[in-house]
Amino acid sequence: xxxxxxxxxxxxxxxxxxxxxxxxxxxxxxxxxxxxxxxxxxxxxxxxxxxxxxxxxxxxxxxxxxxxxxxxxxxxxxxxxxxxxxxxxxxxxxxxxxxxxxxxxxxxxxxxxxxxxxxxxxxxxxxxxxxxxxxxxxxxxxxxxxxxxxxxxxxxxxxxxxxxxxxxxxxxxxxxxxxxxxxxxxxxxxxxxxxxxxxxxxxxxxxxxxxxxxxxxxxxxxxxxxxxxxxxxxxxxxxxxxxxxxxxxxxxxxxxxxxxxxxxxxxxxxxxxxxxxxxxxxxxxxxxxxxxx
Amino acid sequence: xxxxxxxxxxxxxxxxxxxxxxxxxxxxxxxxxxxxxxxxxxxxxxxxxxxxxxxxxxxxxxxxxxxxxxxxxxxxxxxxxxxxxxxxxxxxxxxxxxxxxxxxxxxxxxxxxxxxxxxxxxxxxxxxxxxxxxxxxxxxxxxxxxxxxxxxxxxxxxxxxxxxxxxxxxxxxxxxxxxxxxxxxxxxxxxxxxxxxxxxxxxxxxxxxxxxxxxxxxxxxxxxxxxxxxxxxxxxxxxxxxxxxxxxxxxxxxxxxxxxxxxxxxxxxxxxxxx
Numbered sequence: 220x221x222x223x224x225x226x227x228x229x230x231x232x233x234x235x236x237x238x239x240x241x242x243x244x245x246x247x248x249x250x251x252x253x254x255x256x257x258x259x260x261x262x263x264x265x266x267x268x269x270x271x272x273x274x275x276x277x278x279x280x281x282x283x284x285x286x287x288x289x290x291x292x293x294x295x296x297x298x299x300x301x302x303x304x305x306x307x308x309x310x311x312x313x314x315x316x317x318x319x320x321x322x323x324x325x326x327x328x329x330x331x332x333x334x335x336x337x338x339x340x341x342x343x344x345x346x347x348x349x350x351x352x353x354x355x356x357x358x359x360x361x362x363x364x365x366x367x368x369x370x371x372x373x374x375x376x377x378x379x380x381x382x383x384x385x386x387x388x389x390x391x392x393x394x395x396x397x398x399x400x401x402x403x404x405x406x407x408x409x410x411x412x413x414x415x416x417x418x419x420x421x422x423x424x425x426x427x428x429x430x431x432x433x434x435x436x437x438x439x440x441x442x443x444x445x446x447x448x449x450x451x452x453x454x455x456x457x458x459x460x461x462x463x464x465x466x467x468x469x470x471x472x473x474x475x476x477x478x479x480x481x482x483x484x485x486x487x488x489x490x491x492x493x494x495x496x497x498x499x500x501x502x503x504x505x506x507x508x509x510x511x512x
Numbered sequence: 513x514x515x516x517x518x519x520x521x522x523x524x525x526x527x528x529x530x531x532x533x534x535x536x537x538x539x540x541x542x543x544x545x546x547x548x549x550x551x552x553x554x555x556x557x558x559x560x561x562x563x564x565x566x567x568x569x570x571x572x573x574x575x576x577x578x579x580x581x582x583x584x585x586x587x588x589x590x591x592x593x594x595x596x597x598x599x600x601x602x603x604x605x606x607x608x609x610x611x612x613x614x615x616x617x618x619x620x621x622x623x624x625x626x627x628x629x630x631x632x633x634x635x636x637x638x639x640x641x642x643x644x645x646x647x648x649x650x651x652x653x654x655x656x657x658x659x660x661x662x663x664x665x666x667x668x669x670x671x672x673x674x675x676x677x678x679x680x681x682x683x684x685x686x687x688x689x690x691x692x693x694x695x696x697x698x699x700x701x702x703x704x705x706x707x708x709x710x711x712x713x714x715x716x717x718x719x720x721x722x723x724x725x726x727x728x729x730x731x732x733x734x735x736x737x738x739x740x741x742x743x744x745x746x747x748x749x750x751x752x753x754x755x756x757x758x759x760x761x762x763x764x765x766x767x768x769x770x771x772x773x774x775x776x777x778x779x780x781x782x783x784x785x786x787x
Contacts, residue, residue, distance in 0.1 A: 222610055222674060222681075226691040232612035236620050239605040242661035245646075247627045250638035257638065311527045314520040327772060328528040330779070334767035336720035336738045342745065342760045343534035346541055346554065352753060354537065357552050385530070397783040446633040450722035454742045468633045475637040476727070484637050491634035499629050 251492065258485035276486035285462070286470070286487075293445060293466040296380060300448070301440035303384040305433075308391030313421070315392075316399040326396070333389040338450035340386040345455070348378055368456065372463030375456045379464050382455060383448040390443075391436055398432035399425070438502040442495070467491060535764075542566070542757035549753040565758045573732075577744055580759055583737040587719055588766065590656055590736060594718035595711050597660035603703070606669035607695055611681075628663040632724055643728055654728045659721065665710055668781075672703050709781015712774045716767045737763040 258276055260269045280286050315325050332340070350356045350367040359366035368374040402425060410424045449468050452458060458465035458473060465473070471491065475484030541554055543562030548554075569580045577583075608614075609621045632639060639658070640649075648654030676699075684694045700707075725736050735743070741759045745751055771778055 222678070225613055226611050226685075226694070228612060228691065229614045231691060232608035232614045232617075235608035236605040236624075239601045239624055239661060239666065240620055242601070242657065243623055243627050246639065246642065246658040246661060247630050247635075248623070250635045250642050251630050253638035253641065254635050307527070307530075310523060314523045314527075317517055317520045319517045319520050319524075325524045325528065327775060328531065329524075330775065331768050331772055332531050334716050334720075334771040335764050336722065336767070338722045338738050338742050339720075339760055339763050342741055342756065343538055345745065346537045346757070347534055352549050352552055352554060354554060385534075388527075388531075393779055393782060397779070446631050449633060450720075450738065450742070453722070453726075454745065471633070471636055472723070476640070481637055488634050488636065488638070492630065495631065495634060496629045 254485045254488040257481055258489045261482045276482045280486050289465055289467055289470050296466055297441050297444040299380045300384045300444040301437060304387040305391050305436055305440060308388045309395050312392050312395035312399055315396055329392050330389045332386055335386060337386055337447055338454045341382050341451045341454035344382040370460055372460055375460055375463045379452050379455055383444060383451050387440060387443055394432055394436055398429050402428050434505055438498055442498055538757045538760050542754055542761055544754055546752045546754045565754050569755050569758050577740045578732045578735060580762060583735050583740045586734055587736040591715045591718035593656040594659050595714035598662040598665050598714050599707060599710055601660060602662050602665035603669050606666045606673055610670055610673040624663050624666050627661055640727055649728055650731045650734060655725055655734060659724060668706060672706050676702060705777055706781060708774060708777040712770055712778040713782060715770055719767045
């Protein structure tokens with residue numbers, strides 16, 4: 220879409236876009252280019268010489284069982300976080316959309332966690348789940364369930380999934396509620412008159428109309444789970460115990476900044492970039508289709 | 513009288529409890545004796561006498577972390593700089609690409625658009641080396657400027673500008689308004705609700721940053737409160753839990769307050785931006 224009425228002048232608009240372009244070049248395109256370049260080079264053990272190795276880093280990456288494990292783990296984590304937070308949010312949104320008393324109050328009480336930092340959300344959950352000081356953690360241990368997410372990988376994974384999903388419920392709730400409210404009341408009323416009942420009405424009338432929101436949120440949630448949960452994981456488990464909660468982003472961080480493997484970490488960065496590009500492309504393809512209709 | 517919708521109330525109350533319970537525990541925990549918490553004697557009832565912990569953490573640091581007042585200052589300055597900086601540069605560039613024709617206009621637009629696909633998380637190591645080449649490690653500009661480029665805000669402003677009626681632009685031009693007058697006196701007021709919504713979203717974004725400050729600011733002077741709190745629980749052996757909890761409360765209060773106070777604009781802006 221283009222505007223018809225436009226102002227004359229060339230230097231002025233160029234001056235206006237310049238700051239943003241400059242920042243984009245220096246802090247986005249230049250590092251991204253460097254990532255691509257160093258993903259195809261390898262430094263000698265003393266860091267004196269780097270040689271061009273082509274796709275070797277990528278070959279190593281995908282033949283490394285640890286990396287493949289991390290991909291699988293990230294997928295499980297992302298899907299679990301998305302399903303959990305979207306499911307709970309949808310249920311809450313459906314209830315908040317009804318004409319009940321105290322809607323405004325409920326809404327505020329349900330959206331504030333949007334503002335909580337992922338790392339701070341982790342701290343809130345420590346008080347519940349810590350094996351020695353946590354309310355739930357202690358209760359489990361007292362009742363014969365050996366609970367310690369610092370030692371048990373499966374428990375660690377469920378803790379980071381829970382804390383990450385918890386933080387994202389608010390965001391999904393806001394979008395589901397907006398989606399539900401944009402469904403014309405007349406449609407729902409008509410279905411009610413035709414005798415469609417609760418669950419059936421929801422499944423056959425409301426859910427199809429809500430599908431655009433669902434698809435949009437799937438992409439947003441996958442991106443959130445893949446990238447924004449770094450703080451949560453770092454605060455709760457640092458990727459451990461062992462590698463039980465080491466998602467791809469945690470692995471890039473560990474390999475690049477702690478193990479100082481620049482080539483390997485850059486190759487991982489490039490793989491992640493491709494992942495984001497695919498997700499963004501899917502999202503925009505889908506969004507443009509939606510606005511056309 | 514309407515019938516009370518019990519199932520809906522029950523579900524919503526459970527949802528509220530799911531969010532409030534951890535918060536309440538942190539509030540209560542912050543006022544209790546650290547040793548008692550470590551023994552597992554966390555009580556659900558706050559102790560008024562324990563409130564002094566807030567004064568303590570604000571004024572003096574704990575081992576491995578500075579005083580919380582400085583963290584709050586760094587976080588606040590960072591969040592404000594990022595929010596305002598992002599809004600300024602994206603409203604300017606959105607104005608340029610929608611209301612003018614200039615060489616490489618679409619190239620400029622797509623360049624900005626591409627940044628959507630390059631979150632910090634995917635380019636950790638190279639960004640760090642660029643930052644150190646520029647001498648920006650451990651500086652406040654280094655903490656904020658790279659996060660100011662934003663495709664999302666530019667796209668949102670562009671959407672708003674595209675639907676401004678041509679008649680309005682024509683009328684302004686007939687009245688002799690130049691591009692700058694038009695921008696200042698018409699565009700800014702027209703997009704004020706967008707500005708408010710974006711401010712909330714970006715303030716929260718800036719305040720909650722974790723990976724970026726972890727990368728570029730290693731000096732305790734530049735610890736944000738989010739970084740500070742993770743540092744505090746990192747020393748697992750003798751964590752002073754009441755201090756951790758009090759810091760957590762202070763870390764989530766400002767962004768939560770902004771969201772609640774500006775709830776209406778925030779919700780509308782967030783869901784509009786999606787379209």
